[in-house]
Amino acid sequence: MTQMIQCYDTQACIRCFSCMVNCGVENRVRLQRDARGTMDRTVQQALPHLFHLTPRVKESGIYPDGRRITEFHHCNHCENAPCKQICPSGAITQRASGAVVIQEDLCIGCQSCKDACPYDVPTFSPERNKTFKCHQCYDRVENGLKPACVAACPTEALFSGTREEVAAEASKRAAHYTKATGTAYTVYGAQAVNAYVGQLGWLTIAPEKDADLYHLPASPSRPLNVMRDVVKVGGGVAAVAVVAGAALHFSGWLKKRSELVAREHEQQQDK
Amino acid sequence: MNEKVIAFTKMQIWFHKHVIHFMALFIFTGLPILSPAAFGWMAWILGFPLSAVFDVHSQAQTIALGLQAARVLHWTCAFFFTLTVIPFALVMLARWRDWQIYPDGIGIGPMKDGLEQLKRRYIRYTDARMGKYNMGQKGMAWLMIVGVAGMMLSGLALMLRTQLPLEWVGVARFVHDLFFVAIGVGLIAHIYLAAVLPLNRAGLKAMFGDGEIDAEEVRHHHPLWWEKLKRAETRRTGP
Numbered sequence: 001m002t003q004m005i006q007c008y009d010t011q012a013c014i015r016c017f018s019c020m021v022n023c024g025v026e027n028r029v030r031l032q033r034d035a036r037g038t039m040d041r042t043v044q045q046a047l048p049h050l051f052h053l054t055p056r057v058k059e060s061g062i063y064p065d066g067r068r069i070t071e072f073h074h075c076n077h078c079e080n081a082p083c084k085q086i087c088p089s090g091a092i093t094q095r096a097s098g099a100v101v102i103q104e105d106l107c108i109g110c111q112s113c114k115d116a117c118p119y120d121v122p123t124f125s126p127e128r129n130k131t132f133k134c135h136q137c138y139d140r141v142e143n144g145l146k147p148a149c150v151a152a153c154p155t156e157a158l159f160s161g162t163r164e165e166v167a168a169e170a171s172k173r174a175a176h177y178t179k180a181t182g183t184a185y186t187v188y189g190a191q192a193v194n195a196y197v198g199q200l201g202w203l204t205i206a207p208e209k210d211a212d213l214y215h216l217p218a219s220p221s222r223p224l225n226v227m228r229d230v231v232k233v234g235g236g237v238a239a240v241a242v243v244a245g246a247a248l249h250f251s252g253w254l255k256k257r258s259e260l261v262a263r264e265h266e267q268q269q270d271k
Numbered sequence: 272m273n274e275k276v277i278a279f280t281k282m283q284i285w286f287h288k289h290v291i292h293f294m295a296l297f298i299f300t301g302l303p304i305l306s307p308a309a310f311g312w313m314a315w316i317l318g319f320p321l322s323a324v325f326d327v328h329s330q331a332q333t334i335a336l337g338l339q340a341a342r343v344l345h346w347t348c349a350f351f352f353t354l355t356v357i358p359f360a361l362v363m364l365a366r367w368r369d370w371q372i373y374p375d376g377i378g379i380g381p382m383k384d385g386l387e388q389l390k391r392r393y394i395r396y397t398d399a400r401m402g403k404y405n406m407g408q409k410g411m412a413w414l415m416i417v418g419v420a421g422m423m424l425s426g427l428a429l430m431l432r433t434q435l436p437l438e439w440v441g442v443a444r445f446v447h448d449l450f451f452v453a454i455g456v457g458l459i460a461h462i463y464l465a466a467v468l469p470l471n472r473a474g475l476k477a478m479f480g481d482g483e484i485d486a487e488e489v490r491h492h493h494p495l496w497w498e499k500l501k502r503a504e505t506r507r508t509g510p
Contacts, residue, residue: 088307089314089335106335110304110342111432115444126433224445231445232306235452242456246463249393253468256396 001096004141006150006160007170007203008072010214011177011185013157015070020053022152026137027051048123049104052134053149060213069213075100075121075134076189077201082225083113083122083133098163098201099136107131118196118220136201166203174205184208188216196221274486276500278403278477286359287478293352298455300341300348305448307338314338349426356419371403371496372412382406392470402495407464414457418450425450 027050054073059066081100084092091106092113102113102122109129113122122131137147141160145151150158159169167190174185186208189200197220206214279287303314311334318327318337327333363370375381385406388399399405404412428435428443435443465471465478473488490497 088304088311089338090307090311090331091335106331108335108339108342110338112304114437115441120437124433222441224441228445228448231449231452235456236306236309238452238456239459242459242463246460246467250463250468253396253470 001142003096003098003163003201004136004160005077005098005163005166005201005203006136006147006158007166007187007205008074009157009159009170009173010070010072010204010206010210011157011173012155013070013072014155015055016154017055018152018154019149019158020051020055022148023053023134024051026140026148030139048125048132049128049130052132056215058213060210069210071213071215072204073119073121073215074202075136076119076197077134077136079192079198079200080196082116082118082196082222086112086116086225088112095138095142097136097138097141099138099141100133100201101135101138102131102133104130104132116222116225118217118222119215170203170205177205177207181207186211188214194219194221196226275483276486276489277482278474278484279482281482282359282362284478284482286355289352289355293348293355294454294458296344296348297352300345301451303338303341304345305451314341317341317344346430349423349430353423356423372409374406374409375402375495393464393468396470398492398494400494401492402499403493407460411457411461414453418454418457421446421450422454 024047031050052074056071056073058069058071060069061067077098077100079098081092081094083102084094084100088110089106089108091103091108092100093103094100107130109124109131111122111124111131113131113133114120114124122133124131137145137149140147146160147158150160153159160166161169167187170187170190174187177183177185184207185205187203187205188211189203192198193200204214204216206216211218299313300317302310307314314334314337315330316337317340318333318335321327321336321340322333325336327336375385388401389405389407391397392399392401392405425443425447428439429447432440432443466475473484473492477484486497489500
């Protein structure tokens with residue numbers, strides 16, 4: 001299957017939050033589809049197992065230059081998915097479409113994925129003892145539909161398609177905004193961000209100067225997680241080296257011991 | 272009857288025995304989470320018998336169930352291990368001046384001498400001038416003290432992770448894994464040198480027996496310790 005990705009255009013977004021509402025609604029419909037519950041009335045609570053998009057509204061600057069920024073917090077469906085690599089139960093998989101998905105039945109709630117994710121995405125539900133995040137509506141995408149958030153967006157600030165289509169459209173929009181506003185716009189995630197995450201399955205068009213405000217780090221990483229991997233490999237090597245050293249030492253001791261016994265035997269015989 | 276020296280107290284023997292089985296359980300339940308690729312089979316061993324009781328339909332679910340069981344066992348062991356450590360730590364800390372694991376000196380000279388004594392004992396198999404513990408054994412003791420303290424504190428932080436900032440949890444996880452690896456590698460060397468290699472048989476018998484060693488063994492193989500014991504005896508009884 002071709003890789004399917006989506007993009008968020010911060011310039012076209014009107015902050016209506018239809019995407020957020022539809023994400024919650026779609027997940028509730030899934031519960032009905034899977035005969036796991038009935039439709040909840042409310043979509044206001046950020047229930048981790050039903051709600052995967054979170055707008056984080058913040059203010060930047062001081063009057064009269066102050067402005068409101070809405071950081072759109074969601075899974076980026078990284079090419080190298082650090083959450084998938086750290087998951088001890090293999091609950092996190094990457095589908096052919098590119099979506100990084102936590103399989104609820106295999107999740108043990110250890111929250112290792114939270115330790116690995118440089119974007120602070122996975123959300124732990126203490127009630128369910130499991131961790132949840134956006135799964136890019138892979139069930140819809142793999143059946144020819146758009147993700148629920150994309151389908152809900154009235155301004156096409158959210159759009160999806162194949163990687164080539166989305167990257168081309170995002171690039172075109174970023175160039176247009178750059179020319180129109182005189183501010184440099186970037187498409188975050190179209191190229192590999194760094195070796196830790198790789199390319200992203202969710203691109204973002206945003207002003208370069210506001211990258212920090214939109215939580216689009218230039219080099220997303222969890223250094224402690226990287227060091228932990230080094231310790232694991234180093235420990236394995238050290239363990240093998242110690243076992244080998246012990247085996248070598250013991251064979252040396254055995255040789256010395258047999259020489260000593262032979263000498264004592266000779267001395268006894270001489271007597 | 273041979274004169275005997277008390278090498279290990281009953282408290283030390285008791286604690287050491289409990290540490291052995293706790294370490295085995297911690298390692299068995301911790302390895303599948305640290306390295307699922309290499310040790311996932313341990314999670315399967317735990318999960319397979321439980322799969323008869325729980326609603327499990329695949330090997331992946333069996334392993335997930337085993338990992339969950341490993342976590343529960345790990346935390347339970349941690350609780351009982353803490354109960355074991357507390358009395359031991361209190362007793363040992365009360366007599367911290369009598370510990371035999373302090374370095375004989377600080378600096379390059381004493382370190383070189385310590386290494387030389389180790390070489391004499393374990394490479395050339397000749398007599399060495401050492402106290403109750405050689406430099407390697409002292410290093411292992413300090414690794415265990417610092418390592419176990421680090422494991423307990425970082426483990427507690429990981430258990431309470433939902434109450435702590437994510438950055439603190441990241442540090443706790445790294446510390447936990449670092450000391451796990453260090454203790455694990457140290458234990459391989461410790462088990463070989465203490466139990467497999469016959470050079471320390473007297474100590475092994477004392478640790479798993481009545482705690483006593485022949486005085487002749489001490490005089491011959493641990494001369495600095497022998498001198499310390501004699502000095503203490505002289506102070507008690509007079510010249």
